[in-house]
Amino acid sequence: MSETSPEVKNLHVVDGPLSRHKLAVLRDERTRTADFRQAMKELALIMVAEATGNMPTRSVRIRTPLTETEVEEISGPVCLVPVLRAGLGMLDGALALLPTATVGFMGLQRDEETAQPIEYYVNLPRNLDEYLVLVLDPMLATGGSLSATIDKLKEEGATWISCLHAVAAVPGVERVTSEHPDVTFYAAAVDPELDDNSFIVPGLGDAGDRLYGTL
């Protein structure tokens, strides 16, 4: 179940028993790397099922074994864009539902002192304007990384963009939803605040470190 936030029109909270359960596993500090990775993959799958709900479709005429009929298909190729590193933790779950999707990469590292995103690797398909783009990043904290990602995608021509996050913090949500009213954002949870190091509270820690065991 996905509900539009009452305050923010372009934010949808993917909130049901299954997504809450996966999030509980992710938030728990006792969850070890392998289980964290598995829960992130499963949560991504649930979220992609929701976030494809507003994709445009087109009618095509086909034959069933019995007769000719009209069916609907998603009207454009899909490009998944994980934000490295942590976004990679959502990629397999997304590909499970969208196996023919193209994958582009945004390599960003948040400076630990300033929390500003530093770009270190970008690899996106040509003609991005033809794609329906789904950005994958478990964490939306200050919104700096996501804002830089969306700016880059728009620069490359993307016009249909949705972003998926396990946890989003209020300051980041306020920033990206107001800077990009034409983009749709999905989060399994919206957490109230950031600490002095710009970590989401209560959050789930550093998703990249927990996914790849670099604690």
Ligand code: PRP
């Ligand atoms: C984390 C996270 C986001 C970003 C969110 O990545 O995965 O990309 O920080 O923070 P922001 O909203 O304040 O920009 P990090 O820079 O820790 O890199 P990593 O995924 O390689 O661990």
